[in-house]
Amino acid sequence: MTAGLLESHATRSRDGDDERSLGRAATRVLLRNWTGGATVPSRSLYPHQWSWDSAFIAIGLRHVSPRRAQRELETLLGAQWGDGRIPHIAFNPAVPLDAYFPSPDFWRSSEAGRGAGAPHSTETSGIVQPPVHALAAWLVHLADPAESRRRGFLPRVFPRLAAWHRYLTGRRDLGGHGLAAVVHPWEPGLDNSPSWDAPLRRVEPAPDSSFRRADLAHSPAADRPTDLDYGRYVRLAATYRDHAYDDGRTPHAFAVEDPSFNALRIASEYALARIADAVGADPAGHRECARVTTRALVERLWEPAAGIFVCRDLRxxxxxxxxxxxxxxPLIVPDLPREVADALLATARGEHFALGKVHLVPSYDLLGPEFDGSRYWRGPSWxxxxxxxxxxLRAHGEYGEAERLRETSLTAAHATDFAEYVDPYSGEGRGIRGFSWTAALALDLLYADRDAHGAFGLRNDEGEG
Structure with missing residues (x-):
């Protein structure tokens, strides 16, 4: 099967030997990291199934095997909680507990999360990650609509995706202003971003003796969050666990409205509208939710003087x-006001991010006091x-700039053996090699037909983007 997938996939290359070689190499990464029902981010540091990783992985897998891409999402949704949340990790029971921390015996989801509907058959974490899943499901469907319909893919995932979004719009609107809040730095996926420094200062770190970091066995300490960061991460997760993962009862020391988390929620809400329409449900509520959330995003988090969206600390x-x-x-948001989009594009091109002048897009302000080109989300490009x-960029008509970013992304992915992230100045690969979402998204940049369905498969029909 492996040889057949590689051979058939390679023949789809449009641009010669380099892209054919890249496509084959990326496919090998995904085949190597496949576990039978899902894809791990890497066999070393990340040996379980991660939530938004699987969404990105499915987006790439659809070019290799649409059925396997569907299975990726179905496996993840099988770990969903009764309250609708999709946990950020679904643990593989065959992996030793000391292979990753925090491990299942720390989260104790089936026990501590019983009241929130944690599954009995799968141990998970109790926190979440960005809601890319509906967008991924729609793109996977578009890869082979006939196969999707034959398997009943959309009718099966739609109720679960809708429940996930209800959880975010309900229990996670901690500020009451229409935006979902994140309650742990791992939830928006930008683990040690400088944006979290101020709210994290309120958090008393867990003692060093109470946890053992597994990540430093696989990646240099200079590339990873500090011990102080980890102590605070552990404290926040333990507090949430000890309050039964109850969003209403937990005294969240960290509660933040994050722009990327909510922008992805908006894009996925539009995708849910497309899915609803495809399965015969009413899409109007999802479109309206996306519009309302877009207004809240601009009102709450747009900073005109800086020309960028910022986080808001709810405490x-x-x-x-x-x-x-x-x-x-938020450039991905279909109905972003034109003046906001123009200012955001100017910021991306300016001295703070230098789009087109450095490798990919740095995770933090190049001129910021905390910039570090090696350390995880404090500067490296992902x-x-x-x-x-x-x-x-494509959604706002910047096709030339989008194509340049596509080319540099593909070059960097191949040159670094699909590194987790890269130094924005040198382009040197950092973190783990053979990283699944790097390989998957390289495949999508290689093979997705973006003219067929518009940006992210959401054509501008009936105002949904």
């Missing part, structure tokens, strides 16, 4: 002044952010 009520890549991601910005 202090203050916005965070840091410019991070999270603030650029491939999933470049993929999102590529779609955002």
């Amino acid at each position: 202090s009520g203050l916005t965070c002044p840091d410019r991070t890549v999270s603030g650029l991601v 491939f999933n952010m470049a993929w999102l910005l590529h779609g955002g």
Whole structure:
């Protein structure tokens, strides 16, 4: 099967030997990291199934095997909780507990999360990650609509995706202003972003003796969050667990409205509208939710003087002044006001992010006081952010710039053996090699027909983007 997938996939290359070689290499990464029902981000540091990783992976897998891409999402949704949340990790029971921390015995989901409907058959974490899933499901469907219909893919995933979005619009609107809040730095996916420094100062770190980091066995300490960061991550997760993962009862020391998390929610809400229409449900509520959330995003998080979206700390009520890549991601929002989109494009091209002048898109302000080109989300460029910005550029008609970002992303992915992230100045690969979403999104940039369905498969029909 492996040889057949590689051979048939390679013949679809449009641009010669280099892209054919890249497509084959990326496909090998995904085949190597496939576990039978899902794809791990890497066999070393990340040996379980991660939530938004699987969404990005499915987007790439659809070019190799649409059925396997469907299975990726179905496996993840099988770990969904009764309250609708999709946990950020679904644990593989065959993996030793000491292979990753925090491990299942830390989260104790089936016990501590019983009241929130945690599954009995699968141990998971209790926090979430960005809601890319409906967007991924729609793109996977578009890859082979006949196969999708034959398997009943959309009718099966739609109720689960709708429940996930109800959880975010309900229980997670902690500020009451129409935006979902994140309650742990791991939830928006930008783990150690400088945006979290101020709210994290309120958090008393867990003692060093209470946890053992597994990540430093696979990646240099200079590339990873600090021990102080980890102590605070552990404290927040333990507090949430000890309050039964109840969003209403937990005294969240960290509660933040994040622009990229909510922008992805908006894009996925539009995708849910498309899915609803395809399965014979009413799409109007999803479109209206996307529009209302877009207005809240602009009203709450747009910072005109800085030309970027920022985070808002719900405990202090203050916005965070840091410019991070999270603030650029709303370029993917279909109904973003034109003046906001223009200012955001100017910021991306300007000295703070230098789009087109550095490798991909840095995760943090190049001129910021906390910039570090090696350390995780404090400066390095990530491939999933470049993929999102590529779609955002296309959504706003910036096709030439989008194509340049596509080419540099593909070059960097291949040159670094599909690294987790890269130094924005040198282009040197950092973190784990053979990283699944890097390989998957390289495949999507190679093979997706973006003229067929518009940016992210959401054509501008009936106002949904």
